[in-house]
Amino acid sequence: NRKPSIVPRTSATADGIATNAQRVPEDIDWEAARLAPPGAPSCERADATDCIVTTGDRGSILLIGDSHARMMMPTFEYIAEQRDLELSVAYSTSCPWMETAIPSGDTVGKQRCIDVRDQLYSTQLENLSPDVVIVVGYPWSTYPEGLTSTDPDLSDSPMPSILEQMVDDSFDELAAEGRQLVAIEPIPIFESDPLTCLSGAATADQCTFPPLLSSLEEDLYRLAAEREEIAASIDLDDLACPRMPICDPLQQGYPVWRDTNHFTTRFAEFLAPWIDDQLVEQGIFASNDTD
DSSP states (O other): OOSOOOOOOEEEOTTSOEEEOOBOOTTOOHHHHHSOOSOOOOOOSTTOGGGEEEOOSSOEEEEEESHHHHHTHHHHHHHHHHHTOEEEEEEOTTOOSSTTEEESSSOTTHHHHHHHHHHIIIIIHHHHOOSEEEEEOOOGGGSTTOEEESSTTTTTSOHHHHHHHHHHHHHHHHTGGGOEEEEEOOOOBOSSOHHHHHHTOSBGGGGOBOOBOOHHHHHHHHHHHHTTSSSEEEOOHHHHOTTTTSBOSEETTEESBSSSSOBOHHHHHHHHHHHHHHHHHTTSSOTTTTO
């Protein structure tokens, strides 16, 4: 059975509420757990040759987004290698995946976001010609100042309306020419850093926190999937937080989050077989591709 078991060890308290009884292992390398996945491509060339992470002969997938796309690289590297697919990654930190989206407020790097998204949508997408496009990003609806758009027709609208229009427009663009589109729904994030807490804790239940969830993006992605504007919308909440509405910082003896809003590299790798199964169930991959 390739599916990992991710249910944390629990014990019942006197009031019947389960608690996470896992002791924090003494041999965790906290500095290593904090690191982002290695090997992220620069993806700066218009011809997109520097976006390719793995080569393959049975199709191609393109992963795009902000730092959360880099976070999910190990997941899709595993899937690409198992299925003999070419994997390309176009990510830029703090830059939403939607074509005209930029963070509101005095955010450093707005022009960088505009430039990299312009190049992705205007030239790199065509040059890579992926069979499947996977979008993933920070839950921007939880961002204090939200998002705005470079489209002057949208820039003065309320943030939820801007987000809905940008998501719909970008879905249409990415799914053109027969490409299949997969949206990874935003993951639970936190106000406090679970890894910092965990590094000084004796047991995992000292660092269980209620997450911040992005229902707006989840609803937009799921509605698009129901309208068949996208092929699949993947929800990771139950895997990341099996005891929702709280989230355990430790599963299978290793940290889940490396900061307030990113999975550890090991947990991203851990998700790969389950996500692969989901993509089979939703018709993106054939079930016998890895036989």
